[in-house]
Amino acid sequence: MSKQPHALKIETFDNSKGGSTFFKAIGHPLALPKIKAILTKLEGFQSIAVFDPHQFMNGFAEIYDTSKLNISESLVQKFEDIDRRVLGHSTKPLTELIHSKAQVLWVAAFDCERLLNTIRHLIPTSMEVISFDAFRIPEDMLSQPKNYLSPLNFATNFAFFRDQNDLHTRLVTANYWTAYSGGKPIRIWFNLINERGGSIHTWTEDYDKPNQSIIIDSQEIRERFKLNDFLGQLFIHIVGAAGHEVVKYALDVYNDTGDIISCTHDANSWPADLYAGLPAPQEDETVILWVQNSHPCPIPAKAIGLALMGTDEVSWSSLSVAPFATLALDTKTLLPHARWPEQIEIYAGKYFVRPRYEIIKNKQRRIAHANVERTDLKNDPEIAKLKPLFGKSFILPAPILPRDRWRSIALPTPMSTGQMELPLSLLIYDKNGKEILNHPLGLLQRHQKMAYEIEDLIDNNAFDFGHMELIYDFAEGGYADGWLHGLFRYEDKKLGYAAETSFGAHIFNTIITYKQEPQSYTGHPPGLSTRLFLSLGDGKWNTLCHLIYPASTPWHATSSTSLILHDAFAKPIATKEIKIPCSGSLFWVAEEIFDQKERMAAGKNAYILIQDKTCRLFGYHGLIHEKGAFGFDHMFGF
Numbered sequence: 282m283s284k285q286p287h288a289l290k291i292e293t294f295d296n297s298k299g300g301s302t303f304f305k306a307i308g309h310p311l312a313l314p315k316i317k318a319i320l321t322k323l324e325g326f327q328s329i330a331v332f333d334p335h336q337f338m339n340g341f342a343e344i345y346d347t348s349k350l351n352i353s354e355s356l357v358q359k360f361e362d363i364d365r366r367v368l369g370h371s372t373k374p375l376t377e378l379i380h381s382k383a384q385v386l387w388v389a390a391f392d393c394e395r396l397l398n399t400i401r402h403l404i405p406t407s408m409e410v411i412s413f414d415a416f417r418i419p420e421d422m423l424s425q426p427k428n429y430l431s432p433l434n435f436a437t438n439f440a441f442f443r444d445q446n447d448l449h450t451r452l453v454t455a456n457y458w459t460a461y462s463g464g465k466p467i468r469i470w471f472n473l474i475n476e477r478g479g480s481i482h483t484w485t486e487d488y489d490k491p492n493q494s495i496i497i498d499s500q501e502i503r504e505r506f507k508l509n510d511f512l513g514q515l516f517i518h519i520v521g522a523a524g525h526e527v528v529k530y531a532l533d534v535y536n537d538t539g540d541i542i543s544c545t546h547d548a549n550s551w552p553a554d555l556y557a558g559l560p561a562p563q564e565d566e567t568v569i570l571w572v573q574n575s576h577p578c579p580i581p582a583k584a585i586g587l588a589l590m591g592t593d594e595v596s597w598s599s600l601s602v603a604p605f606a607t608l609a610l611d612t613k614t615l616l617p618h619a620r621w622p623e624q625i626e627i628y629a630g631k632y633f634v635r636p637r638y639e640i641i642k643n644k645q646r647r648i649a650h651a652n653v654e655r656t657d658l659k660n661d662p663e664i665a666k667l668k669p670l671f672g673k674s675f676i677l678p679a680p681i682l683p684r685d686r687w688r689s690i691a692l693p694t695p696m697s698t699g700q701m702e703l704p705l706s707l708l709i710y711d712k713n714g715k716e717i718l719n720h721p722l723g724l725l726q727r728h729q730k731m732a733y734e735i736e737d738l739i740d741n742n743a744f745d746f747g748h749m750e751l752i753y754d755f756a757e758g759g760y761a762d763g764w765l766h767g768l769f770r771y772e773d774k775k776l777g778y779a780a781e782t783s784f785g786a787h788i789f790n791t792i793i794t795y796k797q798e799p800q801s802y803t804g805h806p807p808g809l810s811t812r813l814f815l816s817l818g819d820g821k822w823n824t825l826c827h828l829i830y831p832a833s834t835p836w837h838a839t840s841s842t843s844l845i846l847h848d849a850f851a852k853p854i855a856t857k858e859i860k861i862p863c864s865g866s867l868f869w870v871a872e873e874i875f876d877q878k879e880r881m882a883a884g885k886n887a888y889i890l891i892q893d894k895t896c897r898l899f900g901y902h903g904l905i906h907e908k909g910a911f912g913f914d915h916m917f918g919f
Contacts, residue, residue, distance in 0.1 A: 461524025591728025704759030
């Protein structure tokens with residue numbers, strides 16, 4: 282990994298502690314004008330004493346310019362923090378405050394009334410006190426007002442959002458928060474931000490029914506608020522969040538004529554140093570990386586870079602990006618010779634959340650996302666020892682779509698800076714769970730071009746659809762860290778339309794647990810149940826779904842799966858029961874499962890909940906137009 286000279290030195294996510302709320306709190310659009318006002322006020326003081334009890338101040342200074350402030354001293358409360366550097370000063374114990382000649386004490390903390398009462402006797406009577414509480418967002422925006430940095434107060438996320446010419450965006454999710462709060466309603470605050478980073482419009486929506494559908498369509502928003510064309514991002518804040526601080530959604534990008542559709546999903550709201558899994562273009566393609574600044578500070582020139590996977594030669598962008606602004610970065614400008622199936626690493630410097638990329642070929646467009654490349658993982662020697670109890674252990678399952686129409690392609694994607702080699706096999710199953718092929722891939726090197734077209738491997742085997750699994754295979758040695766990822770591309774054999782999706786591996790359907798696997802939607806591992814959300818098309822599109830029943834070790838012979846059609850207010854309309862063989866899969870079209878009468882009863886903005894209390898399924902969803910354009914992505918659960 283090359284050094285990132287302009288990366289932000291902020292904590293956004295730690296895999297042991299979870300996401301950091303602090304950077305969300307100081308980067309919230311409603312906090313921004315208050316922070317600017319406080320900084321302007323602080324510039325008027327000749328001397329400022331900083332009290333930094335929680336190690337927040339240096340992170341604050343990464344986002345906001347404090348160079349004009351006359352800092353005279355930095356104070357800390359913890360003995361172990363003494364002598365570290367805060368805003369250029371070596372820290373002193375808080376007891377020195379009583380001798381301070383500073384005009385103002387700037388306290389880098391929220392909810393600090395009790396703290397200030399404790400140290401009031403140390404504060405000189407002539408000293409003014411200003412704390413981070415001065416730039417709290419409005420109290421009625423807080424789910425837990427008494428604990429400002431509660432993750433539930435900042436259940437926020439960004440979404441790529443565009444309504445430009447004939448290109449539109451549709452965000453779909455459900456009010457899963459009210460189901461966790463005992464029926465309390467939620468309110469969502471939306472801030473539509475344009476390409477330059479300016480706020481176009483803000484508004485709120487109220488939702489009071491558990492699991493009712495939430496649909497924000499760019500065309501409807503544009504018409505309702507009489508807006509012009511826009512391209513940028515939608516900031517989403519859930520007020521009244523419970524159970525989950527993560528804002529999950531599906532995102533459809535489509536056009537008027539029906540020949541463009543992409544299905545992708547939430548942005549993963551914690552900016553990372555690196556992202557990977559960005560495919561290089563084919564000769565006749567353009568790959569656009571959408572750089573969407575997630576902070577109220579600019580991204581400087583040469584802070585964003587691209588490198589071919591397996592190399593340390595980074596090409597840095599000479600372009601800067603304004604706060605909250607959007608930049609369309611053509612990968613060919615930085616890596617002109619990169620070609621599929623080469624992969625690109627994104628040096629992001631913690632400036633933006635998981636980014637979208639758009640592939641343009643003739644008049645066709647499709648959007649997908651890169652994934653977080655972990656920088657903290659090391660070889661886990663225990664994974665190679667799991668086989669006796671965990672069988673295949675980690676599995677990355679993906680559809681093989683009906684072979685008479687689509688090509689299915691797998692591209693293993695290194696997703697950790699420590700993955701110098703990947704010891705893998707590719708398994709292929711038909712829909713009934715019969716293993717068709719176990720194809721060892723050996724020790725794949727980080728720099729290898731490693732795309733595998735399923736048709737080349739099973740051309741003489743007659744089955745209509747099924748699924749593939751990437752698993753660890755230590756026959757030739759090697760190591761693993763459990764962060765196995767892949768990109769899966771699907772191409773229409775006749776019409777040329779394409780879609781792609783990417784995800785990571787998990788342990789599936791074992792009663793014995795290993796660390797946090799098998800993962801569970803709610804509660805602690807093992808995850809042995811299914812609750813997947815399937816959004817439906819708006820009438821122009823048919824809804825595709827591919828359910829896979831992966832099993833690390835043999836589990837129940839078949840699933841006991843319910844497909845439950847709900848109306849927009851979460852009322853169940855109809856239920857279909859299906860059974861999927863263990864290690865098998867089911868490809869289906871929602872409009873063929875539920876008849877016209879049932880779909881009419883469900884009405885507009887309906888959705889399907891996929892439930893199974895006996896096993897963990899993995900699902901992929903998509904939309905398809907009669908002209909042939911389709912989108913495809915993995916599903917989310919709650």
